[in-house]
Amino acid sequence: MTFDNENDVREYYTKYAKVKGFGVMRRSSNTDANGQLKYLTLSCTRNGKTQSKSRNMLKPNPSAGLGCKAKINIARGPDGKIYLSTVILDHNHPLSPQKSRLFRCNKRLDFHVKRKLELNDRARIRVNKNFNSFVVAADGHDNLTFGEKDSRNYLEKIRRLKLGSGDAEAVRDYFIKMQSDNPNFFSVMDVDDESRLRNVFWADARSRAVYDSFHDVITFDTTYLMNKYDMPFACFVGVNHHGQSVLLGCALLSNEDTATFVWLFQAWLTCMSNRPPKVVVTDQAKAIQNAVEIVFSDSRYRWCLWHIMKKIPEKLGGYEEYDHIKVDVGKAVYDSLTITEFEVAWLDMLEKYDIGDNEWLKGLYEHRHRWVPTFVKDAFWAGMSTTQRSESMNAFFDGYVNAKTTLKHFVSQYENALRDKVEKENIADFNSFNSTIPSITRFDIEKQFQSIYTNSKFKEFQEELTDIMYCERKLIQKEGAIETHEITEDVLIDEEKGWRKDIVYHVYFNEEEFEIKCSCRHFEFRGILCRHVLCVLTQKKIKEVPQKYILDRWKKM
Known part of the structure; x- marks a missing residue:
């Protein structure tokens, strides 16, 4: 032939x-x-x-x-x-x-199939329903030349960054302008084999300067603008000395696979003088997880707890005893003060409802060290236990970005939005410089932190200090200079019903070396000076805490 x-x-x-x-x-x-x-x-x-x-x-x-x-x-x-x-x-x-x-x-997608997939996707029709419409029209799967996975792969491909007329030039011109205004402006443009813009990353001079002071904790998120405006916007977010979210770099991405995130993380790390963060918070996406492990291999890494708990209705809603399962999962996650307590509560929950074969729960348990509070409470997370920090930063773009915003328009609006953010931080700086929040007790410790911390962080300290009235201290063991105190806290469970509960914590205090440790997980939010530790220090009439317990990142600047 x-x-x-x-x-x-x-x-x-x-x-x-x-x-x-x-x-x-x-x-x-x-x-x-x-x-x-x-x-x-x-x-x-x-x-x-x-x-x-x-x-x-x-x-x-x-x-x-x-x-x-x-x-x-x-x-x-x-x-x-x-x-x-x-x-x-x-x-x-x-x-x-x-x-x-x-x-x-033997698989192929014809032009009319691609067109219908795109139109249905723009109408927010889920991929499985989108595909099922073809199955019905063809009178069965056997008559189709493609499967649901092929539909998903195609839609993921066409969802990549779409550039309108003048968009690529607008981004380039914006970067040139920012570079000429300040040589510390950093940008990278990634192009494909045909020289088409694929990914862009940039960080202004202020973001790079801020990272010098607040490089210990960052969150990375890609969900907000993608979900709301179909704009593949990713941002690196930190938290400043006022507890405000600060932008540490932005990107517009054409894809959300491991290779893209590795490219982005390496670009960001280069921008920040190759100084990786101490801890990183992201959502549960496998591609992001892979990239973090490759680029930030020495950083402590955790998953966003909020994103995980939000999936409970979707993953467990089909069980007959769903309402009880949801409550018991929450108790195991939030109420466990030690790893042992979590392990016992989790395994009891699986056995009680016979859900040990649930693949989602299996995966969560396998990676429990990445998200369960009691496993990560030994690290300082600056209050960023979830990527909601990133989402609050994304929400900051509300009013500047909408569903019709083009890339060309976005880069100009980005600068306006950032200018507003900087002004709010300047106002907070001025308020901490020009005013003082009065003390509410006569404890010397309060005066110490009043003179050091910003107003917003000092308010949080005061909240912990006032909450010691709900705590009862009892010395249960003393070996030389090392004391073990049992703190029983009266906690309000349900304000409407007036339900209260006593929760017992333990504080270990070496008065000679001034070493403190508490069994609660407040360290990840405010440092070691939680209400339980303050209960011990104030009753022992400690006048001043050592410098190591004063977090520099919360100081007035």
Whole structure:
């Protein structure tokens, strides 16, 4: 048999394979100096023997390779036509014409299918319902040339950053202008093989300067503007000495895969003089997690607790005892003061409701060190236990960004929004400089923090100080200079119903070395000086705490 070109022979062999019930793949080929095809091998998809790359030997990845010899070899003759030089028709495995449509070589999305997928996606129709409309129209899956996964892959591709007329030039001009205004402005533009803009990252001089002071904790989030305005906006957010969110860099992304996030994190790290943060908070996305582990391998990493708890209705709502399960999950997560308490409460909950086979809960438990408060309370998170910090920063763009905002318009509005943010911080700085919040007690410790902390942080300290009235202290053990105090706190559970509950905490205090430790998790929010520690210090009439317990990041500047 002879063919005019490669496409003809591929189409012929693929149709033959579909009728017989096997898949076709391009195995090897070669071209001459002019780029013309010299020879080509098309084989059955089960021809090779692939080694599993799974790290767990007990859970190897599936492989299609069976060493099947079925193939055709084609070569270009002197007359320019393509000839079949070898044909092997026998297979070493069963064939199934009924399953042929599922092979990759037989899948395709026609123009009208792509168009309808896009229109339905813009109408906010979920992908599974979008795909099901095609199944109904075709009278069954067997009559379709694509599957639901193909629909998802296509939509993810077309959702990438879309540039309108003049958008790329607007971004470039904006970066040039900012660079000329201040040499410390940093920007990176990532382009594809056809020189089309793919990803952009930038950070102004102020963001880079702020990171010098507040580089200990950052959150990274991509959800807010994407969900609300279909704009693939990602931001790095920190928290300043007033407890306000501060922007530490922005990006517009064309994709949300591991490679894109690795590119972004490396660009951001270069911008910040290759000084990684001490701790990082992100949502649960696998691609983000992979990139964090690659680029910020030495940083402490946690998942956003809010995003996880928000998924409970979706993941567990189908169970008959959902309402009780939800309450018990919350108790295990929020009420456990120690790792042991969490482990016992979690396993009891799984056994009580017979939900140990739930894959979502299995995954959460496997990675519990990344999100359960009692596992992460030893690190300081500056109050950023969730990415809501990022969302509050994104919300700051409300009024400047809407569903019709173009990229060209966004870069100009970005500067206006940032200017407002800086002004609010300046006002907070002035208020802390020009006014003092009066003391509410006669404790010397309060006066110490009144003179050091910003007004907003001193208010938080005062709240902890006043809450010691709900705490009762009892010395339960003393070995030399080391004391163990039991603090019983009267906690309001339900304000409307007036429900209260006594919760017991333990404070360990070495008066000689002035070492303090508390079993509560307030350290991640305010440092070690929680109400339980203050209950001990004030009753022991401690006049001043050492410098190591005064967080520099909360000081007036």
